[in-house]
Amino acid sequence: MTLGVALSATASENQIDTTVDLAREAAAAGLRSAWFGQTFGADSPQLAAIVGREVPGLQVGTSAIPVFGRHPLIVSSQAQTAQAATHGRYHLGLALGTKPLTETGFGIPYERPIARLREFLTALRQLTEEGTADFHGELITASTPLPARVPGAEGGVPLLVAAMGPQALRASGELADGILPYLAGPRALAEHIVPAVTAAAEAAGRPAPRIVALVHGVVTDDPGGARALATEQLAFYEQFPSYARVIELSGARRAGDVAVIGDEKEVAEEVRRYRDAGATEVVFSGTDLAGEPNRRRTWRLLGELAAG
Template sequence: MRIGLFISETGVHGSSIDDLVERATWAEANGIDTGWVPHIPWSLDALTALAIVGRETSRIELGTAVVPTWSHHPYGMAQHALTTQAACGGRLAFGIGPSHRNVAENWYGENYDAVIDHVRDYVSVLDACSAAQAEANETNGGPGGMGGTVSFAGDRYTVQSLLDVPGATPVPVFLAALAPLMLKLAGERAAGTITWMCDEHTHSTHVLPRLSAAAEAVGRPTPRVIAGLPVTVCDDIAKGKELAEQKFGMYRHIPNYARMLELGESGSPSEVAIIGNEEQVTERLASYEDSGVTDLAAMTFAVGDDVDERSENAERTRQLLAKLARKNRD
C-alpha cells in the first residue's frame, strides 16, 4: 500500500503557502509517496497550491482530494489541471467529485439532481482535453500549432475548441466515488477512486466489488483505491477516539458519509479512524490493505493534553508513516 498524507491543513484557518511547501518538502525527503491537498473555502486553491509545490519537489506524487466539479467548467478545469501537471512534471493525481447537494446548490448555485449525468459529461470533457493535449504533444502543437482538438457534445456540456498547455501531459482523473453508479463510472473510466469514512468492511464489500466489476466489464485493470483516513499515533486510545469524535463526528450527519458508515462495521467516524501506538496503527493499516485499499491518504491529527505531548505524538505519526512508506517500496 502506498502511503500518502495531507500536506495542507483541512481544519479551520487552512495552510499558508510557506506551510504547504515546508510540509511537501518534508514528505518528499522522508519517503512519503503522495502529498494530498483538499479544496476547501478556508484554504488555498488546491490546483494552484500543487503547482507551487510542484516547483519545489521532484519525486513525490501530488494529489487533490478533492476539487468540486461545480467550481469550474470542465474545459477550464482541464486547462487548470494541465497547467499544474506541467508545473509538477507529470506527478499530478487529479481528484475531483460532485461533493454534496449542499455544496452544489448553496456554494455554487447548481442543480444536484441526476448528479451522475453531470459527472459523466464532466469526465468526458476532461478526457477529451487530455486527448487534445496528447495530440498536441504528438504533432508539435496540433493543427496550426494552436492545440489539439477538443470535441464533445453531451447533455450537460458541449465543447468545440483547441487546447495545448506547454510542458503538460494527460492528467489521470480520480473520482470521489462512494455510491454504486459513481463507483461504476470510476471503474470504467477513472484512474481510481478516493474514499472517506469507509472502514475495511465497506471497502471490501461495497467499494472493491463494484469498482473491479465495472473495470473488468470494459477490459481494464482495477483502478487504485485511495482511502482518506484519520490517523494518529498515541498511547491513550480512548483519548484518541474522544478527539477523533470531536474532529470528525460531524461526518455522520452528512448523507453520503452516513451511508458509508451504515455499510461498515465500525459505525462511527472515531472507529473508522486509525488510532493507537506504532504497532497498533501498523496492524490497522495492514487490515485496510487487505480490504483492497491501494493507497492511504492520511489525515493526521495530534492527541495530547498539552502542546508538548501533541507535538511529540504528531512527530510519532509522521515518522511512522514515513517509515512504512519507505518499507513498502523496498
C-alpha cells in the same frame, strides 16, 4: 503500497509557505505523496503545482474538486498546468460534492450528480489526453475552438473520483483511473467498494483501478482522547447519506469509529488491513489531531512502512 498524507495549513499565517514546509518534512520522513483538499479557499491544483516544484520527487494530488460549479475546460487547464509544473507527478481527484454546499455556495441546483460526473469525466479525459474536445452532453458542453494543450503535460493526468456509492463507483470504474474513498474502513472496501469499481472497470475494458484510501488517523499513547476528538471533528460527515452508508458498511456507528488511532503496532496493523482489503495507496489525514509531537510520530511510522 504507496503511503502519503493530506496536508492542511489553513490556520497558519501563510498557507502556501507552511504547506511547502510540511511537504518537505513529509518527503524527508519517507512519505511518497501529499494531497490537498478543495473547499472555497486555496486553489488545490495550483497549491499542488507549487509543492511539486518545491519538493522534487514527491507525488502530489487534489482530493477533490467538486464537479458542480466547475467546468471541464477550466479544470483541464488547472490540471495540465500542475502536471507540467511537476513533470508528471500530479493526480487530479474529483468529487460529487454535497447539496448544501453546492446550493448555498454557488446558488445552483444540485441535480443529477451522477449524470454530471459522467459527462464531466468524458469531456475532461478528452481535454487532458488529446488537448482538444468536442463534447456536447445534456448537462455539459466542452468544445475547443482554440488549442487546450499545455506543453509538458502530454502524458495526460490521472483522474480519480471520491466515489463510494454504487452509481458513482460504476461511473468511476468505467471512466476514471481510480477512486478516493474517505471514511471507508477495510470491511467496506473489501466487501463493497473495491469489487464494485473493479467489476465496472473490467466490463469497460479498462485497467484495474487505483484505490487510494483516505484514512483519518494518528499514532498516540492516548487513543481514548484522540478518538473523542476525531468523533467530534468528523461528526460533520454523518449528515450526508453517502458517508453515513459507508460508515455503517465499515461496521461502525460514528465517523470517529473508522479513524485509525493507536500506537505504532496498532496503526501499522490497520494499514495492512487496508492493503489486504484492496487499497493500492493509503493517505492519512488528520495526523495533527493529537498535537505536533504525535503528528511527527505518525509521519515517522508511515515513512518506515513505506520504506519497508
